[in-house]
Every structure is written in structure tokens, then in C-alpha cells.
Amino acid sequence: MATLEIKSLGKTYPGNVVAAEGIDIAIEDGELVVLVGPSGCGKSTILRMIAGLETITTGDLFIAGKRVNDHEPGERDIAMVFQNYALYPHMTVRGNMAYGLRNEGQPKAEIERRIAEAARTLRLEDYLDRKPRQLSGGQRQRVAMGRAIVREPRIFLFDEPLSNLDAKLRTQLRAELKALHRRLGATFVYVTHDQVEAMSLADRIVLMNAGQVEQIGTPLDLYLRPASRFVADFIGSPNMNVFEGVLDGEARALTLSGGGSIRFADPLPAAPGARVALGIRPEHLHPGDEGPGRMELTVTFIEQLGADTVVHGTLGNGREPLAVRLDGVQMREAGASLPLICSPEHIHLFDADTGRRLN
Amino acid sequence: MVENRPLLKLFTHAVLILGVLFLCFPVWMSLVASTHGPGALSKSPIPLWFGDQAWENYSQLIFGGMSEAGGVPVGMMMLNSLIMALGITIGKIAVSILAAYAIVYFRFPFRMGFFWMIFVTLMLPVEVRILPTFDVVTKLGLLNSYGGLIVPLIASATATFLFRQFFLTVPDELVEAARIDRAGPMRFFWDILLPLSRTNIAALFIILFIYGWNQYLWPLLVTTDESLYTVVMGIQRMVNSGEQLPVWHYIMGTAMLALIPPVIVVVAMQNLFVKGLVESEK
Ligand SMILES: Nc1ncnc2c1ncn2[C@@H]1O[C@H](COP(=O)(O)OP(=O)(O)O)[C@@H](O)[C@H]1O
Ligand SMILES: [Mg+2]
Numbered sequence: 234m235a236t237l238e239i240k241s242l243g244k245t246y247p248g249n250v251v252a253a254e255g256i257d258i259a260i261e262d263g264e265l266v267v268l269v270g271p272s273g274c275g276k277s278t279i280l281r282m283i284a285g286l287e288t289i290t291t292g293d294l295f296i297a298g299k300r301v302n303d304h305e306p307g308e309r310d311i312a313m314v315f316q317n318y319a320l321y322p323h324m325t326v327r328g329n330m331a332y333g334l335r336n337e338g339q340p341k342a343e344i345e346r347r348i349a350e351a352a353r354t355l356r357l358e359d360y361l362d363r364k365p366r367q368l369s370g371g372q373r374q375r376v377a378m379g380r381a382i383v384r385e386p387r388i389f390l391f392d393e394p395l396s397n398l399d400a401k402l403r404t405q406l407r408a409e410l411k412a413l414h415r416r417l418g419a420t421f422v423y424v425t426h427d428q429v430e431a432m433s434l435a436d437r438i439v440l441m442n443a444g445q446v447e448q449i450g451t452p453l454d455l456y457l458r459p460a461s462r463f464v465a466d467f468i469g470s471p472n473m474n475v476f477e478g479v480l481d482g483e484a485r486a487l488t489l490s491g492g493g494s495i496r497f498a499d500p501l502p503a504a505p506g507a508r509v510a511l512g513i514r515p516e517h518l519h520p521g522d523e524g525p526g527r528m529e530l531t532v533t534f535i536e537q538l539g540a541d542t543v544v545h546g547t548l549g550n551g552r553e554p555l556a557v558r559l560d561g562v563q564m565r566e567a568g569a570s571l572p573l574i575c576s577p578e579h580i581h582l583f584d585a586d587t588g589r590r591l592n
Numbered sequence: 593m594v595e596n597r598p599l600l601k602l603f604t605h606a607v608l609i610l611g612v613l614f615l616c617f618p619v620w621m622s623l624v625a626s627t628h629g630p631g632a633l634s635k636s637p638i639p640l641w642f643g644d645q646a647w648e649n650y651s652q653l654i655f656g657g658m659s660e661a662g663g664v665p666v667g668m669m670m671l672n673s674l675i676m677a678l679g680i681t682i683g684k685i686a687v688s689i690l691a692a693y694a695i696v697y698f699r700f701p702f703r704m705g706f707f708w709m710i711f712v713t714l715m716l717p718v719e720v721r722i723l724p725t726f727d728v729v730t731k732l733g734l735l736n737s738y739g740g741l742i743v744p745l746i747a748s749a750t751a752t753f754l755f756r757q758f759f760l761t762v763p764d765e766l767v768e769a770a771r772i773d774r775a776g777p778m779r780f781f782w783d784i785l786l787p788l789s790r791t792n793i794a795a796l797f798i799i800l801f802i803y804g805w806n807q808y809l810w811p812l813l814v815t816t817d818e819s820l821y822t823v824v825m826g827i828q829r830m831v832n833s834g835e836q837l838p839v840w841h842y843i844m845g846t847a848m849l850a851l852i853p854p855v856i857v858v859v860a861m862q863n864l865f866v867k868g869l870v871e872s873e874k
Binding site: 281284285286305306307311312313315317319320321322323332333336337380384 | 772773774784
């Protein structure tokens with residue numbers, strides 16, 4: 234159990250590839266923090282620097298208040314779970330879990346005790362004498378978690394541990410992981426490219442883009458008040474509708490670059506005449522004629538998901554794509570027009586050039 | 593291919609059986625000849641079935657001195673060959689696996705330079721460098737010793753290259769998991785890399801053992817002492833034993849004996865090798 238402090242951390246790979254730059258994250262004791270972002274944005278690089286598998290180019294790393302930049306991975310009191318499991322293929326499940334402990338010089342009885350306990354937690358008791366190749370993907374990943382648990386580290390690191398599993402198993406293991414975190418009370422740092430995984434697991438999310446942190450916050454922070462257009466776009470499914478345009482002199486109407494305009498009852502919190510991007514989540518649009526933020530959707534196709542229906546179309550008769558999420562099963566003909574309203578608190582306003590949030 | 597044409601089947605089997613007979617016939621001839629007396633092979637027709645001299649011939653070969661081969665029992669030569677072949681095999685595997693380990697897993701100055709230097713020695717087999725090597729061995733005082741027989745043949749670019757290629761296929765995450773599990777370089781090598789290389793080692797063992805066992809030119813050069821003669825040299829000496837007629841029954845017996853260790857190695861290692869191929873572990 235420990236805090237983890239990352240101070241203006243940066244990594245430049247040979248060949249001047251800047252994978253991460255100016256990363257500041259303070260992770261509290263027992264917190265579950267998820268690093269999320271598109272592939273190639275530097276998540277693994279940061280995790281590997283925390284683990285000590287990659288040298289740190291700039292900045293400092295503190296575990297439990299101690300600077301560990303130059304410590305070997307084995308000396309950092311961390312354990313890591315890899316995407317492809319990285320189990321030792323020639324050792325049994327028991328051997329895999331025991332290996333690190335034997336290297337630490339733990340007594341035999343203690344090793345046995347910890348393996349028994351981890352096996353019980355992860356329901357691996359029947360598989361202890363099997364080799365990794367005799368296990369399914371989900372079981373292998375549990376063994377990898379077991380190998381981490383028995384070390385009783387202060388910080389657990391996960392690099393996309395569920396990405397190689399099928400969707401159903403992923404959901405199941407996600408729940409197990411969350412339960413495990415609650416049981417152990419240890420600090421978890423979890424890397425994924427999947428926003429759903431991030432939203433459902435995290436105490437706090439660190440959303441990354443091109444080697445930099447876009448926003449740090451609770452899942453709801455990121456959903457309700459995305460700090461940038463990038464965050465708004467990344468979090469939530471279906472994607473947020475974003476329209477670019479120019480505000481009029483009163484900041485009440487937005488003339489869209491794709492044609493058409495949207496009018497609002499109250500002025501938007503931006504400079505009149507500014508170029509902005511306006512975002513509305515599909516689930517925050519409702520059918521209706523009367524109200525602020527009125528707009529009209531021309532249906533092109535619908536997605537029936539059972540619990541809800543996503544209607545895709547264009548804004549007015551223009552070219553701006555627009556999607557809306559309706560409750561339950563709903564029918565709409567292509568070409569039909571659907572009047573929508575959106576309440577002001579669900580409107581996100583971003584600077585069209587920098588992508589920063591304005592409201 | 594699942595085809596069921598009886599005639600074709602018959603034909604392919606006939607071809608295969610013919611091939612096997614063709615290959616085995618000389619072995620059969622040697623085996624038969626080694627059980628006859630001295631004259632049997634120089635007379636016509638050559639015998640195709642066992643004679644009654646097997647016991648005498650083989651006990652003379654193994655325990656008695658063979659005047660035609662310098663008065664050393666074949667048993668002794670077999671032992672020399674075995675020591676040389678095992679020395680070369682184990683030495684080659686040990687040296688090349690360590691060299692490959694260094695080249696793949698450690699960053700040191702001129703790493704690739706060393707790799708290419710090792711690689712270039714592929715062009716320098718013993719036969720090419722035989723004079724300078726002989727000179728070096730002489731100056732080291734290794735003439736007429738097992739060291740002289742073994743050491744110059746130990747370096748192996750082929751095996752180094754093979755291990756290097758294998759190590760490159762070991763996933764990086766495995767190395768990283770081991771680092772997190774506090775395994776230093778030595779532990780990683782012993783506990784993880786070596787067990788994973790098992791099947792490669794078995795395959796190399798077969799090839800290198802036979803290479804070592806069949807060495808002729810080099811042992812001929814560095815040994816003058818009869819007690820260090822190898823069995824391959826022994827056969828050659830018996831064939832060229834000067835004025836007398838070649839003692840064919842002994843020569844064939846020696847050849848049969850010389851076959852045994854390589855066959856044992858192939859059979860024993862093949863099991864491990866095939867098992868390794870079946871249970872792919874990465
Ligand atoms: N060993 C390396 N050498 C050079 N560039 C690398 C190396 N590892 C990663 N990169 C680059 O650094 C960037 C971030 O990679 P990574 O941290 O693996 O991204 P993520 O895990 O978010 O997908 C990528 O552009 C990648 O190409
Ligand atoms: Mg990654």
C-alpha cells in the first residue's frame with residue numbers, strides 16, 4: 234500500500250520519439266487509477282517507467298514518498314500483469330506464482346500459504362499443477378494476477394490485461410478485478426484503451442492523448458465536464474455530437490460550418506462572434522418541439538440495441554451528422570424528421586482551435 | 593491427403609521398402625562380415641548370412657589389442673571417440689548458448705561487431721585454418737591430449753546463430769516478468785531461458801555429437817600417441833595396414849561398433865526433440 238507520485242515525467246525513445254512528456258499524476262494510497270487513451274498515446278510507456286522496465290528520461294517518480302527513478306523493477310515493490318500474460322511456459326501454475334517469492338528468499342511455508350490463499354481468491358485451486366498451455370485465456374490471466382498477488386506488492390500495475398479475452402469474459406474479469414481491489418486495498422494503476430473499461434473500473438481516470446495528459450478526474454467528471462474536445466469525443470458511446478461554427482453577435486445562435494444553425498434561449502458563455510465547437514451527447518437530446526436548444530434531425534438510419542435505440546441522421550437538411558439515443562425500442566423511417574431539444578446544462582462548448590472547454 | 597487407391601498404396605510401399613533395403617544392405621553386409629573369419633570376405637561368393645566367429649571377433653576387437661591399428665583395443669578407441677564427441681558437443685553448446693545470451697540480452701559496446709565476427713567464422717571451418725590452429729595447439733602444449741582434440745573444435749558460429757534466432761523469439765514480456773520477479777541475469781538464464789531452449793539443445797546435441805564422433809582429420813593431426821586414437825582413425829588405419837591384406841572381418845566389426853553411440857544418441861534425443869516439437873510452449 235503506497236502513494237505514487239509522478240512529477241513532470243517524460244520519455245524519449247531512441248530516434249527522438251517522444252512517447253510521454255510533462256506527466257504529473259499524484260495517486261493516493263489504495264486508489265484505482267486508470268490510464269486511458271487511444272493506442273500509441275504513451276500509456277504503456279508510463280506504466281513501464283513506473284515498473285522500472287523503461288528508463289526515465291526526465292522527471293521523478295516517487296513510491297511511498299521515496300524517489301525510485303534508479304531502482305530495479307524488483308526493488309520497487311510493484312507487481313505487473315501483462316496483456317499477453319507472460320507466464321513462464323515451462324513452469325506449473327504453482328511454479329509461476331512461487332518463482333518471485335523464491336527469488337525473494339521467502340520461507341517455503343510462507344510461499345505455500347500465499348499461493349493457497351491466492352488460488353482460493355482466484356478460483357485456481359484445481360489448476361495449480363497445470364502448465365499455462367493447459368489453461369484457457371481467462372484462467373491464464375487469473376494466474377498472472379495470482380503471480381502478482383502473492384508478491385503482496387504495494388502497487389499493482391496492469392497493462393491492458395483483458396484485451397486478449399472475449400467480451401463476456403472481459404466483463405466478468407473486470408468485476409473480479411474490482412472486487413480484488415476492494416479486498417486488497419492496494420494501489421492499482423490500470424492501462425486500457427477501452428473507455429468502457431476505464432469508466433467502470435476507475436476511481437479516477439487519467440485520459441491521455443499524444444504523450445500528454447488531457448484530463449484527470451473521476452469517471453463522472455470526465456463524462457459531465459470534459460476538459461477538451463478530445464476528452465468529450467473519447468468518453469461516451471455513441472460519440473458526442475460536435476458541431477463547429479461561428480457564434481452571432483449575441484452568442485445566442487451558432488451558424489454551423491456544415492450548414493444550418495442552432496438557436497439558444499440564453500447567450501452561450503463565449504465571446505460573441507467566436508469560432509466554437511459545440512457538443513451534445515446523444516443521450517441528452519430529447520424529442521420535443523418547445524424549449525431551448527431546438528434542432529431538427531433528418532433520419533438516415535437507426536440502430537436497435539434493445540434497451541435503447543440510436544437514431545442517426547443529419548442536422549436539419551444540412552451535412553452535419555447528428556445522433557440521438559432514445560429509450561426503448563422505437564421506430565423511425567429514413568427521411569423522417571425528428572424535432573429535438575437539449576437543456577443548457579448538457580451543452581459543452583469548446584474553443585474551435587485549441588479544443589479547450591469554454592463553459 | 594486422404595486417398596484410397598490400393599494399387600498406388602502398394603506401389604509407394606514397394607518403393608519405400610526398396611529404398612530401406614538399399615540403405616540397409618551395406619550395414620547388413622558389415623554385420624554379417626564381422627561374424628566370419630578372416631578369409632570369408634576375400635572369397636566369392638560373399639557370405640550373406642551370419643558366420644560362427646562373432647564372439648571371437650568382437651571380444652578380440654573390444655578387449656584385445658589390434659596390431660593392425662597400433663595395438664589398441666577398439667574399446668579404448670571408442671572411449672576416446674566418446675570423450676572427444678561429448679567434449680565437442682557439450683563445449684559447443686555451452687559456449688554458443690552463452691555467446692548468444694550475451695549478444696541478445698546485453699547492450700555492450702561493439703555488440704553487433706562481435707556478432708558479425710562470430711558470424712564470419714562460419715567461413716573458417718577446421719580444414720581451412722588447420723595449420724595455424726595446429727601451430728597454436730602445439731604452442732599450448734596440447735598435442736596428444738583430450739584438450740587438443742576438443743578445444744579447437746568447440747567454437748561454433750552455427751550454434752550461436754541458432755540460439756540467437758531462438759532467443760529473439762522469446763517474448764520481451766517474459767524477460768520483464770522475470771525482472772519484476774527479482775530474477776537477475778544468471779537466474780533468468782538458468783531458470784527460464786535454459787529450460788525453454790531444451791528442444792533446441794536436444795536437436796543441436798544430435799547434430800554436434802555426430803559431427804564430433806566423425807572427426808577424422810583433426811584427431812589424425814594432433815595425436816601420435818596410440819592410446820588417444822579415435823575409432824574413426826582406427827578403421828582407417830586397419831584399412832591401410834601396409835603390406836598385409838586388410839582384416840575385413842575386424843574392420844566391419846569396428847564399423848558396427850562405431851555405429852552404436854550415434855544411434856543411441858539419435859534415439860534418446862529424438863524422443864525429447866519430438867516431444868518438444870509437439871508441445872510448443874511459447
Ligand atoms: N521501444 C520503443 N522504441 C521506440 N519507440 C517506441 C518504443 N516503445 C514505444 N514507442 C513509441 O512510443 C509511443 C507510445 O507507445 P506506447 O506507450 O506503447 O503506447 P500505448 O501503450 O498507449 O499504445 C508510440 O508512438 C510508440 O511507437
Ligand atoms: Mg500499450
